Amino acid sequence: MTDRAWPFIKGGNIEVTRAEGVYLYTRQGAKVLDAAGGAIVANIGHGRKRVAEAVYEATLEYSYVVPPWLTPSRAALVKSLDAWLPASLTRVHITSGGSEANEAAMKIALQYQAARGEKNRTKIITRNVSYHGTTVANTAAGGHPKRRRGLEKAIHPYPNTETPYPLRCPLGPYHADTGAYYVEALRTTLEREDPDTVAALLAEPITGSSGGALVPPDDYWPAVRALCDELGIVLIHDEVMTGFGRTGAPFAHQHWDIEPDILVSGKGLAGGYAPIGGVYATEAIGQALEEASYPVMFNTFGAHPAACAAASEVLDIMIEEKLVERAGSLGEKLSRSLHEAFADHPHVAESRGRGLLQAIEIVRDLESLEPFPEEDNVTSRVVAKALEKGVFFYGGGTGAVRDIVCMGPPFIIDEAQINQMVSVLVDAVNEVVA
Ligand SMILES: Cc1ncc(COP(=O)(O)O)c(C=O)c1O
Incomplete structure (x- = not known):
């Protein structure tokens, strides 16, 4: 074994050995709901033989x-x-x-x-x-x-x-x-x-x-x-x-x-x-x-x-499989669930998006929309917390714009899996900022 580093900047060493449908399976034995479709890529889900x-x-x-x-x-x-x-x-x-x-x-x-x-x-x-x-x-x-x-x-x-x-x-x-x-x-x-x-x-x-x-x-x-x-x-x-x-x-x-x-x-x-x-x-x-x-x-x-x-x-x-239509209708379901889940949240300014591209924005103060300090790394901590709970979200923002958590699941996701996404996100946000 050499000590060659991958990726270039060390970190992110989760090893996925198999992926099927909306799930990723890691060498460490975890089953992860891929609520981000990787980098918002995996539209039809994983493991299609065709x-x-x-x-x-x-x-x-x-x-x-x-x-x-x-x-x-x-x-x-x-x-x-x-x-x-x-x-x-x-x-x-x-x-x-x-x-x-x-x-x-x-x-x-x-x-x-x-x-x-x-x-x-x-x-x-x-x-x-x-x-x-x-x-x-x-x-x-x-x-x-x-x-x-x-x-x-x-x-x-x-x-x-x-x-x-x-x-x-x-x-x-x-x-x-x-x-x-x-x-x-x-x-x-x-x-x-x-x-x-x-x-x-x-x-x-x-x-x-x-x-x-x-x-x-x-x-x-x-x-x-x-x-x-x-x-x-x-x-x-x-x-x-x-x-x-x-x-x-x-x-x-x-x-x-x-x-x-x-x-x-x-x-x-x-x-x-x-x-x-x-x-x-x-x-x-x-x-x-x-x-x-x-x-x-x-x-x-x-x-x-x-x-x-x-x-x-x-x-x-x-x-x-009419997956574009499905992204539209399931997107509405995801959007509704996010709105309901975060409606009265003291640190979520809003959930927003179209179809199966949705995001939440976390702020320190709802009134002024002031974000948390960048060094608090709120987005990374929410993403890491959710991953511990078996769901992968995609961190967003530009540094100046923060703290954004994005969702972009495969279009084959079902309603129960959407419910799981939303409840894990609520718990992860609460554990990090509430
Ligand atoms: C809107 C947009 N444009 C361009 C890119 C770059 O694409 P790639 O990473 O395939 O080079 C991305 C990647 O995230 C993107 O989201």
């Missing part, structure tokens, strides 16, 4: 082929995507994860602006509570100070605007003008930056774990879409966490009557059975890059044949 067989077959038949070439699994995935993607998004670029997909999306938006002669449009506007991935550009783009630690002098944050946060709207919690306030904040940012220098807005339609399932008011996205159109700005929706059914619609932006110019996915695309992400863009964007002879370079492991096989099988299973 998916394993599809991966086996693709691996055996053609293992690795350069990404631009077709294999039967790649062709099957593109066909499966037909049932999911908005009709306007005809161009597909498959990556090996969400970070790569966001990188590619930002580059494509910049190239598109250059291709149509808008060479001064070099900025990507992002939002102050967000996460887009691990790379240098994603770290600069993301509104996630905790994940920028040690890099503050090296990485210069992209210009950003406020993420809609109804509970903490400066006009007052859930003020009637919350949507208008955040749209105006975006307009102000764009004017400050000079809209003619802005290529794209990169944003999550429903903010994932960084903000804890923050759902904007209904008037926000239609107005932002109109503003992007007015000012020639490409709208990129990062649906790495929300895509493929998580919020009870195929994509979260479909809760409003809008469409992005570029859509980014990851996580749920293959339900955790393989590493894969995707970028989907309009025909106009694809054509402009083609005419300008601008490249969209592949990653060596982009569109990996085995990952495509897994994704296409997972997408088909979701349709056959």
Whole structure:
């Protein structure tokens, strides 16, 4: 035995030897309800033989082929995507994860602006509570100070605007003008930056774990879409966490009557059975890059044949088993149960979310919404306490935004298991903060 350390920063040494349905089984003998679907990934649950067989077959038949070439699994995935993607998004670029997909999306938006002669449009506007991935550009783009630690002098944050946060709207919690306030904040940012220098807005339609399932008011996205159109700005929706059914619609932006110019996915695309992400863009964007002879370079492991096989099988299973509808109805049940359980809690400001992406926000003081000090590590302690009780939740927040506990269980979860999630969460929160 060497003393080599995995992960890089030591810790987190739980060893899972088997997973089935919504449960993880550890070497230490624990059975854990996976209320987070891993990192909000495992949409169809664990241990589906059909998916394993599809991966086996693709691996055996053609293992690795350069990404631009077709294999039967790649062709099957593109066909499966037909049932999911908005009709306007005809161009597909498959990556090996969400970070790569966001990188590619930002580059494509910049190239598109250059291709149509808008060479001064070099900025990507992002939002102050967000996460887009691990790379240098994603770290600069993301509104996630905790994940920028040690890099503050090296990485210069992209210009950003406020993420809609109804509970903490400066006009007052859930003020009637919350949507208008955040749209105006975006307009102000764009004017400050000079809209003619802005290529794209990169944003999550429903903010994932960084903000804890923050759902904007209904008037926000239609107005932002109109503003992007007015000012020639490409709208990129990062649906790495929300895509493929998580919020009870195929994509979260479909809760409003809008469409992005570029859509980014990851996580749920293959339900955790393989590493894969995707970028989907309009025909106009694809054509402009083609005419300008601008490249969209592949990653060596982009569109990996085995990952495509897994994704296409997972997408088909979701349709056959009506799992998006199930995420919607069980999401309502989870949301109701959380509201009831935490309605009078002295330290839970609210529970919120859409479909099976839900979160609670824990505060020191309900009136002022003042959080606990960061060094109290409330989120980590709640997550650890719940794990002791057999349920895995996903810690969220950005350091500045805290203490957030996220939920994103597989869509096959049942009502009894949802009840177990909620009662363990109540006990864990009470033991840590009450
Ligand atoms: C909204 C969002 N975008 C991008 C990413 C990065 O994806 P990946 O970790 O697959 O690189 C994540 C991961 O958590 C995410 O939640």
